[in-house]
Amino acid sequence: MNINKPQLDIAIDSLSKYLAQAGVASRRKVVDIIKSKVVTVNGVVINEPGFKVSRNDCVRVSDNIVRSETKIYILLNKPKNCITTVSDERGRHGIMDIIAQEIKQRIYPVGRLDRNTTGLLVLTNDGDMALKLSHPRFEVQKIYHLLLDKAFTRNDMKTILSGVELEDGFIKVDEAQFFSDRPKNNVIIALHSGKYRIVRRLFEHLGYGVEKLDRAGYAGLTKARLDVGQWRYLTSAEITQLKK
Numbered sequence: 140m141n142i143n144k145p146q147l148d149i150a151i152d153s154l155s156k157y158l159a160q161a162g163v164a165s166r167r168k169v170v171d172i173i174k175s176k177v178v179t180v181n182g183v184v185i186n187e188p189g190f191k192v193s194r195n196d197c198v199r200v201s202d203n204i205v206r207s208e209t210k211i212y213i214l215l216n217k218p219k220n221c222i223t224t225v226s227d228e229r230g231r232h233g234i235m236d237i238i239a240q241e242i243k244q245r246i247y248p249v250g251r252l253d254r255n256t257t258g259l260l261v262l263t264n265d266g267d268m269a270l271k272l273s274h275p276r277f278e279v280q281k282i283y284h285l286l287l288d289k290a291f292t293r294n295d296m297k298t299i300l301s302g303v304e305l306e307d308g309f310i311k312v313d314e315a316q317f318f319s320d321r322p323k324n325n326v327i328i329a330l331h332s333g334k335y336r337i338v339r340r341l342f343e344h345l346g347y348g349v350e351k352l353d354r355a356g357y358a359g360l361t362k363a364r365l366d367v368g369q370w371r372y373l374t375s376a377e378i379t380q381l382k383k
Contacts, residue, residue, distance in 0.1 A: 152207075154178065154198070155188035161207040163200060177201045211246050212378050213238065213262040215370035216362055223251040223260065234260060238370055249273050250333060258283075258354030259362060261373075261381075268381055272358055278331045280313065282356030283338050288348035290323040295345050299328070305344060310337060329356070 152160070158169040158178070170188045172178060178185055179199045180192055192198060198205045215234060217223070222233035225247060234248060249261040249272045263269055271277050302311030314329040328338070339349045355362055358381055365371060373381070 151191045151193045153188060154180065154185060154190040154192050157192050157198060157207050158200070158205060161205045163205060172200065208264060210265045211242065211244055211263060212265065212373040213246065213370050214360055214365065214373055215260045215262060216365045216367050217252055217257055217260050218368045219255055219257050222254060223248050234262070237368060238262070252354060253336060256352045256354065257367060259357040259360060261357065272381065273333060275333060279358045280329055280331055280356070281354055282327065282329045284353045284355050285326045285328065285338070285342065285349055286351035287324040287326065287342065288350055291326050291347065298345065299341060303341065303344060305340060307334060310341060
C-alpha cells in the first residue's frame with residue numbers, strides 16, 4: 140500500500156525537452172519545430188529551444204495543446220515470490236499488482252530482482268532517470284543482506300573484497316561485513332555491478348548457497364519505514380538526489 144502522499148513532478152525543463160518527452164518528436168527534431176515559430180507557451184510564440192517551461196504552462200504546437208506526461212517515482216519493497224516484470228504470461232503475482240489499485244499510468248521497474256529476492260525496487264516512467272540508475276557507467280550502489288547455508292569465512296570475505304573471476308568477467312564488492320548480532324552466515328555487502336544474479340553467482344562460486352537475499356539499499360535509498368509489500372512515492376528531495 141502507499142504510505143506517502145504523491146509528490147508531483149513540476150520541475151522546470153527546457154522547451155525542447157518538454158516537447159520531446161511529450162512525444163512530439165525526437166529531441167533533435169523538436170529544435171527545428173521550435174525554430175519554425177509554431178510553438179507557443181501561454182499564448183506567446185517561442186522560438187528558443189532552451190526556453191524554460193513547467194508542467195503548469197500551456198504549451199501548443201500549431202494550436203494543438205501538448206501535455207507532458209506527469210513523472211511518477213515509486214519505491215517498493217518487493218516481497219518473495221513476486222515477479223518483477225510488467226506482465227507475466229503465466230499470470231503469476233507481480234509488482235504491478237501491488238500498485239495497480241492506485242497507479243493507472245504505465246510505469247516500469249528500474250532493473251530487476253529475481254522471484255526469490257526481496258527488497259528495494261524503483262519504478263518510474265522517467266526514461267532519463269531509469270537510464271542513470273541502470274547503466275553501468277553511472278555506478279549505482281546496491282546494498283544486500285544475505286543469509287547463507289553455512290558460516291561465511293573471513294578468508295572468503297577477503298576474497299570477495301579482492302575480487303574473483305566469474306564466467307562473465309571480474310567482480311568484487313565495495314564493502315562486506317558481518318552483522319554484529321547475528322550468526323556468521325548473515326552477511327552485508329555493497330557493490331555497483333548490475334549483472335544478472337551477480338550476488339547469488341558470486342557466493343555460489345565460493346561454495347555457498349544463498350537461502351535469503353534482500354536488497355536493503357539502492358542508490359542511497361533505504362527501506363526505512365517501508366515494510367515488505369509496501370510502496371511509497373519518492374520525496375522531492377530523493378528525486379533531486381537521484382537525478383544528480
